Amino acid sequence: MILASDISFSNQGRQILRPMTLSFQQPEFVAILGPNGAGKSTLLQMLAGLFAPTTGSIIFNKRPVSQWKTTELARQRSFLHQQNNISGSFTVAEILEMGRYPYFDLNPSAGDNALVENSILELGLTQKRQQIYQTLSGGEQQRIQFARTLLQLQETDRPDLNNKVMFLDEPLNNLDLQYQYALMQQAREKITHLGGTVIAVLHDINMAYQFADRVIILKNGNLVVDDTTEQALNPEVLSSIFEVEITKFRVSETTSFFNTKAYARDLSANPAPVSETQEINKK
Amino acid sequence: MKNKKRNIFFLLSALLIAAILLSVSLGAVSMSVGQVVAILLKSVGVKSSILFSENQENVLWTLRLPRIGFAVMIGAALATSGVALQGLFRNPLVDSGLIGIASGSSLFASCFILFNGFVPALVIGNSQLTMAITSFTGASLTAFLVYRISQYQKRINIAVLILAGVALNALTASLTGLLTYFADDSQLRDLTFWTLGSLAGATWSNLAILLPFILLPMLILQRSAKALNAFSLGENPAHFLGINIRRTKIVVLLCSTAMVGASVAFAGVIAFVGLVIPHIMRMLVGPGHRALLPVSAIAGATLLCFADLLSRTLLPPTEIPVGIITALMGTPVLLTILLKQKKNLFS
Numbered sequence: 001m002i003l004a005s006d007i008s009f010s011n012q013g014r015q016i017l018r019p020m021t022l023s024f025q026q027p028e029f030v031a032i033l034g035p036n037g038a039g040k041s042t043l044l045q046m047l048a049g050l051f052a053p054t055t056g057s058i059i060f061n062k063r064p065v066s067q068w069k070t071t072e073l074a075r076q077r078s079f080l081h082q083q084n085n086i087s088g089s090f091t092v093a094e095i096l097e098m099g100r101y102p103y104f105d106l107n108p109s110a111g112d113n114a115l116v117e118n119s120i121l122e123l124g125l126t127q128k129r130q131q132i133y134q135t136l137s138g139g140e141q142q143r144i145q146f147a148r149t150l151l152q153l154q155e156t157d158r159p160d161l162n163n164k165v166m167f168l169d170e171p172l173n174n175l176d177l178q179y180q181y182a183l184m185q186q187a188r189e190k191i192t193h194l195g196g197t198v199i200a201v202l203h204d205i206n207m208a209y210q211f212a213d214r215v216i217i218l219k220n221g222n223l224v225v226d227d228t229t230e231q232a233l234n235p236e237v238l239s240s241i242f243e244v245e246i247t248k249f250r251v252s253e254t255t256s257f258f259n260t261k262a263y264a265r266d267l268s269a270n271p272a273p274v275s276e277t278q279e280i281n282k283k
Numbered sequence: 284m285k286n287k288k289r290n291i292f293f294l295l296s297a298l299l300i301a302a303i304l305l306s307v308s309l310g311a312v313s314m315s316v317g318q319v320v321a322i323l324l325k326s327v328g329v330k331s332s333i334l335f336s337e338n339q340e341n342v343l344w345t346l347r348l349p350r351i352g353f354a355v356m357i358g359a360a361l362a363t364s365g366v367a368l369q370g371l372f373r374n375p376l377v378d379s380g381l382i383g384i385a386s387g388s389s390l391f392a393s394c395f396i397l398f399n400g401f402v403p404a405l406v407i408g409n410s411q412l413t414m415a416i417t418s419f420t421g422a423s424l425t426a427f428l429v430y431r432i433s434q435y436q437k438r439i440n441i442a443v444l445i446l447a448g449v450a451l452n453a454l455t456a457s458l459t460g461l462l463t464y465f466a467d468d469s470q471l472r473d474l475t476f477w478t479l480g481s482l483a484g485a486t487w488s489n490l491a492i493l494l495p496f497i498l499l500p501m502l503i504l505q506r507s508a509k510a511l512n513a514f515s516l517g518e519n520p521a522h523f524l525g526i527n528i529r530r531t532k533i534v535v536l537l538c539s540t541a542m543v544g545a546s547v548a549f550a551g552v553i554a555f556v557g558l559v560i561p562h563i564m565r566m567l568v569g570p571g572h573r574a575l576l577p578v579s580a581i582a583g584a585t586l587l588c589f590a591d592l593l594s595r596t597l598l599p600p601t602e603i604p605v606g607i608i609t610a611l612m613g614t615p616v617l618l619t620i621l622l623k624q625k626k627n628l629f630s
Contacts, residue, residue: 074525087373088515088570102525
């Protein structure tokens with residue numbers, strides 16, 4: 001549903017992304033990984049149509065992105081940012097209603113309101129619907145932003161999300177483990193299970209391993225890996241890309257996870273140092 | 284929630300009507316509301332038993348009504364432009380006076396007074412209309428200038444914005460000062476009037492020119508309420524929500540400057556209405572622009588009506604320029620905003 005052919009991006013003479021060709025199907029959960037400065041966010045924003053590629057073209061649902069009207073495109077794809085600093089004390093309900101902006105002109109329709117109400121209910125925020133957004137915890141704020149981004153994709157007359165894409169730009173930053181897991185779970189259940197596509201820039205290899213169908217890895221603006229998750233997340237390739245030794249640990253027949261060797265403390269070779277205070281306490 | 288906003292809307296409307304009625308009847312020539320009604324009825328050919336003098340009739344028609352019209356329109360315009368600019372720049376401190384738009388507009392107006400004879404090309408036949416257009420041009424130029432100065436990598440740096448406003452205010456003040464050296468007595472009186480702000484220049488014909496400059500932008504801005512809300516998420520998130528960022532910026536800047544420019548052309552610089560009213564209204568109805576814009580317009584009209592009433596009646600027979608009164612009322616509010624929101628104003 002998205003076909004990006006030979007896209008590259010340069011800014012003020014500096015090449016940020018070298019020519020690459022990517023395509024995205026529906027439904028699909030694609031994770032974009034890579035070291036800092038690889039151009040992940042730039043690629044994501046460009047695919048979402050924030051700016052045009054310097055060379056190449058992006059076809060979105062059979063039409064070049066440049067030919068889509070801003071509002072029309074907004075009904076097809078939404079974008080979740082890593083941080084949301086909102087000015088003004090909007091309530092939870094008002095923030096969620098913004099997700100429906102592409103669908104109404106002056107006032108929300110009954111259908112729009114019903115979707116917003118449903119979203120409040122699912123978030124379990126019925127009591128807090130009139131609460132000021134900024135007074136909620138970071139985890140709750142990000143859940144609300146995810147719900148707003150999801151509302152932007154929903155149609156009032158059908159439950160599926162065919163031809164719809166959600167872009168996530170490092171959505172797990174500043175979230176504790178419980179919320180990180182819940183957000184990824186929701187992206188799977190509420191988007192890809194309903195026929196939509198998720199394209200997410202992630203930092204955590206294990207999250208990508210657990211949730212993505214396909215993994216794209218960038219380094220220094222180059223596309224280095226584009227493969228199914230199982231094929232793409234090869235410990236040797238990852239080690240050379242991230243320049244740190246990464247090992248795949250098998251927990252059981254069906255589960256395994258990635259970690260860097262540096263994290264695993266070898267107690268026999270390098271015993272944990274006894275701190276000075278402990279020494280003093282002994283005396 | 285919806286009901287609360289509606290109640291506030293009706294309450295403010297009632298206050299505005301009270302302000303208008305008070306303004307009509309109080310002043311050097313006082314008249315009762317009954318007499319006012321009788322005079323108005325006479326004009327449509329209905330006779331009533333209430334007696335009134337010819338003087339009262341004249342004062343009402345030629346002085347008081349157009350002046351109240353001015354207060355209502357300009358008060359609404361200043362408050363609305365304040366809401367819109369604050370939404371666009373994502374900061375509650377932005378006001379046409381503070382960031383130099385009003386003084387840029389007043390500088391152009393002053394130049395127009397002084398060099399009237401030298402710019403025949405500008406004269407469209409109606410000198411008041413030309414004045415409004417000149418003033419609007421000045422407002423637009425300064426708005427564009429502060430906007431470009433404060434923009435860095437697609438973001439507005441609010442500290443730079445405020446400082447650019449300080450710089451432009453200083454520049455226009457010194458240039459206006461320079462102009463006063465070359466002005467003759469009558470021009471000098473006009474110039475002073477601009478720098479202090481006054482509604483004494485109200486006439487029906489001026490009001491007729493003012494109306495489109497204010498009503499049209501107001502209607503357009505009301506249609507931009509959704510876009511202004513989305514802007515509070517930031518420019519990129521607003522883009523992803525389907526808002527045309529470029530168009531919104533141009534529309535909001537043009538509408539605000541048209542309203543401020545026209546107001547300055549006829550009434551000089553009236554400070555703080557655009558800062559104080561949106562701030563108070565945001566506390567009452569929240570930051571959503573759908574409710575905030577109309578409510579602020581009504582409150583701004585009410586405030587300026589009362590302020591003008593004070594300016595006419597506090598020290599009779601002299602008039603205190605209304606800009607002085609609004610500044611006296613506005614400064615404490617500005618300081619309160621600063622004290623309460625120290626933490627996150629410049630982030």
